[in-house]
Amino acid sequence: MNSVVCIAQVPDTEARIKIADGRRIDETGLKFIVSPYDEFALEEAIRVKEAKGGDVTVVSFGPDRVQQALRECLARGATKALHIKGESGSADALGIAKTLAAAIRSVPHDLLFFGKQGVGTDNSLVGPMVAELLGYPQLNVVTHLEVGEGKITAHREIEGAEEILEASMPAVITAQKGLNEPRYASLKGIMAAKKITIETKTLPDLGLQESDIHHQRVTVVALELPPEKSGGRKIDGGEPATAAKEILKYIREEAKAL
Amino acid sequence: MAGVVVFAEVKDGRLKKASREALSIGRKLAQTAGGDLVAFGVDRAAAEEAGRYGAKRLYVAPLTAYTTGPFTTALKQLVDQVKPSIVLLAGTSNGRDLAPRLAARLNVGVASDVDRLEWTGGKLRARRPVYSGKAFATVEVSSTPAMATTRPNAFTAEEAGGETAEVVQIAGPASDDKVKLIETKTAEAEELTIAEADIIVSGGRGLKEATNFSLIRDLAHAIGGAVGASRATVDAGWIDHQHQVGQTGRVVSPNLYIAAGVSGAIQHLAGMSSSKHIVAINKDPEAPIFRVADLGVVGDLFQIIPALTEAVKKAKAH
Numbered sequence: 135m136n137s138v139v140c141i142a143q144v145p146d147t148e149a150r151i152k153i154a155d156g157r158r159i160d161e162t163g164l165k166f167i168v169s170p171y172d173e174f175a176l177e178e179a180i181r182v183k184e185a186k187g188g189d190v191t192v193v194s195f196g197p198d199r200v201q202q203a204l205r206e207c208l209a210r211g212a213t214k215a216l217h218i219k220g221e222s223g224s225a226d227a228l229g230i231a232k233t234l235a236a237a238i239r240s241v242p243h244d245l246l247f248f249g250k251q252g253v254g255t256d257n258s259l260v261g262p263m264v265a266e267l268l269g270y271p272q273l274n275v276v277t278h279l280e281v282g283e284g285k286i287t288a289h290r291e292i293e294g295a296e297e298i299l300e301a302s303m304p305a306v307i308t309a310q311k312g313l314n315e316p317r318y319a320s321l322k323g324i325m326a327a328k329k330i331t332i333e334t335k336t337l338p339d340l341g342l343q344e345s346d347i348h349h350q351r352v353t354v355v356a357l358e359l360p361p362e363k364s365g366g367r368k369i370d371g372g373e374p375a376t377a378a379k380e381i382l383k384y385i386r387e388e389a390k391a392l
Numbered sequence: 393m394a395g396v397v398v399f400a401e402v403k404d405g406r407l408k409k410a411s412r413e414a415l416s417i418g419r420k421l422a423q424t425a426g427g428d429l430v431a432f433g434v435d436r437a438a439a440e441e442a443g444r445y446g447a448k449r450l451y452v453a454p455l456t457a458y459t460t461g462p463f464t465t466a467l468k469q470l471v472d473q474v475k476p477s478i479v480l481l482a483g484t485s486n487g488r489d490l491a492p493r494l495a496a497r498l499n500v501g502v503a504s505d506v507d508r509l510e511w512t513g514g515k516l517r518a519r520r521p522v523y524s525g526k527a528f529a530t531v532e533v534s535s536t537p538a539m540a541t542t543r544p545n546a547f548t549a550e551e552a553g554g555e556t557a558e559v560v561q562i563a564g565p566a567s568d569d570k571v572k573l574i575e576t577k578t579a580e581a582e583e584l585t586i587a588e589a590d591i592i593v594s595g596g597r598g599l600k601e602a603t604n605f606s607l608i609r610d611l612a613h614a615i616g617g618a619v620g621a622s623r624a625t626v627d628a629g630w631i632d633h634q635h636q637v638g639q640t641g642r643v644v645s646p647n648l649y650i651a652a653g654v655s656g657a658i659q660h661l662a663g664m665s666s667s668k669h670i671v672a673i674n675k676d677p678e679a680p681i682f683r684v685a686d687l688g689v690v691g692d693l694f695q696i697i698p699a700l701t702e703a704v705k706k707a708k709a710h
């Protein structure tokens with residue numbers, strides 16, 4: 135059973151965002167991490183491999199820095215890594231999906247794992263787009279997965295409920311928190327990862343042109359920071375009844391919520 | 393090529409609030425982009441309500457429970473037939489599932505989770521929070537149709553007083569042989585979900601233990617809001633992660649957000665600071681949550697929350 139896990143490298147969630155030229159974030163000094171939902175995706179693929187054998191190939195499209203994210207995934211237990219070199223930052227979600235779909239075609243796979251959302255871009259688009267491009271079923275926002283013979287069963291989170299779905303393979307799964315508890319890299323894993331070569335490809339290697347991917351359908355025309363909140367009124371809550379009265383007054387008169 | 397198509401989802405016989413919001417902004421966009429606002433759905437009973445929100449026609453596909461494949465095929469057929477300038481879906485679970493699939497099939501772009509939309513110079517311009525609300529991106533969608541998913545609560549649902557939408561039956565797509573919906577399990581006590589709630593009451597590690605979430609639930613219940621939570625409480629297993637607000641939970645923008653015993657870590661603030669009114673209760677006067685609170689109360693949540701719950705109940709009784 136072979137799995138591919140698509141890994142987005144994103145700014146550390148701790149990081150404060152600075153804007154460079156009104157359209158992009160300033161990457162100087164910014165720490166990057168594997169997007170948190172992709173960690174659940176990777177963990178699930180590793181568990182499938184441990185149960186059924188096969189390879190876990192991690193794939194990331196982006197500048198050279200994404201190799202570090204791939205390295206980290208290898209240390210956790212992925213068996214192969216593919217770096218597609220390019221300015222993923224100037225591509226829209228469909229551009230990224232086309233790149234990944236083209237790359238995935240040449241990697242043996244039964245299951246494709248994504249995060250339900252790249253933390254930062256916050257698009258929640260790429261997984262289902264790849265599913266469509268490859269003609270596979272998609273199981274979106276998955277909190278539980280069972281891999282059977284020729285088919286999978288997944289629990290999908292929806293508003294106030296849960297759906298249980300069954301799909302044929304190959305299939306796309308987008309991981310939600312709760313799917314599993316991602317492991318840390320072991321020292322042994324880190325050492326073993328060093329011996330694995332990260333394969334690299336360019337867009338032309340995949341039969342794609344820059345113009346297929348960059349500045350197509352969705353373009354960022356401005357990036358701004360939210361207006362600074364100054365913090366409002368602060369009151370002393372030493373007297374619970376008085377504090378409750380003050381809050382109630384605020385809720386009714388300003389929020390107009392009761 | 394004109395007009396706006398909105399995916400209109402129905403729950404318990406009514407249009408979902410998020411769909412009413414999408415129809416409302418869709419109607420405004422149709423005024424500038426030209427053409428009619430029309431709705432796509434699977435329930436003809438929604439025609440009257442869709443009409444009130446400005447839809448001229450409701451295209452009904454003979455489908456029942458949502459699954460990706462048949463819904464994509466049906467909506468794709470409709471888009472090919474109507475040739476709209478814009479397709480909108482509310483950012484519900486199903487909207488988020490369907491939008492990217494349809495966009496890839498149409499080879500068009502989607503602006504997801506937008507909180508502002510405008511039609512200018514023949515293009516759809518959208519604003520969307522990125523980095524979980526730490527920044528706002530304005531994007532232009534230049535494909536035809538231009539697609540967007542709307543963030544629940546970001547647009548106001550406004551009736552336009554239109555007549556019942558004309559129902560147009562569309563052909564049914566073949567059923568999907570790749571995915572089967574086996575079962576839908578609804579949570580036992582159906583709680584309001586944070587994504588769509590107008591009011592959220594959130595608890596943090598200041599609650600000290602799982603059972604004390606009852607304080608938050610009681611207040612949420614009294615005030616008619618949903619229960620939110622910090623990640624620390626979710627990780628501790630005090631509450632399910634569906635309730636988590638923040639960068640790796642839900643990004644929410646309710647009218648009123650009440651946080652109790654939440655310190656206000658950057659990942660939490662990212663998820664809630666765009667709420668319209670924020671009340672924070674924390675015993676530490678230096679807690680970062682106070683930086684975004686419109687009303688900050690320095691004190692003990694174990695005393696203040698029950699007092700507030702009582703006060704709300706009394707106020708409601710009058």
Ligand SMILES: Cc1cc2nc3c(=O)[nH]c(=O)nc-3n(C[C@H](O)[C@H](O)[C@H](O)COP(=O)(O)OP(=O)(O)OC[C@H]3O[C@@H](n4cnc5c(N)ncnc54)[C@H](O)[C@@H]3O)c2cc1C
Nearest residue numbers: 596597598622623624638639640641653655659660675693
């Ligand atoms: C990759 C990553 C992603 C993350 N994503 C999220 C996310 O999506 N959402 C999120 O919330 N966090 C997230 N976090 C975690 C975040 O960094 C914080 O650890 C978390 O938000 C803290 O939760 P808390 O405020 O409940 O707990 P604490 O920080 O422990 O704060 C508890 C607060 O309660 C107050 N308090 C204690 N007793 C009382 C009392 N009796 N009355 C009043 N106040 C009291 C204290 O003063 C304190 O301010 C993420 C972290 C990482 C690394």
Ligand SMILES: Nc1ncnc2c1ncn2[C@@H]1O[C@H](COP(=O)(O)O)[C@@H](O)[C@H]1O
Nearest residue numbers: 140141195248249251252257258259260
């Ligand atoms: N540049 C990329 N390289 C590899 N995978 C990606 C990339 N961008 C997004 N993904 C995958 O798609 C998921 C959803 O991303 P998004 O649609 O941007 O929210 C991520 O969690 C990743 O699994």
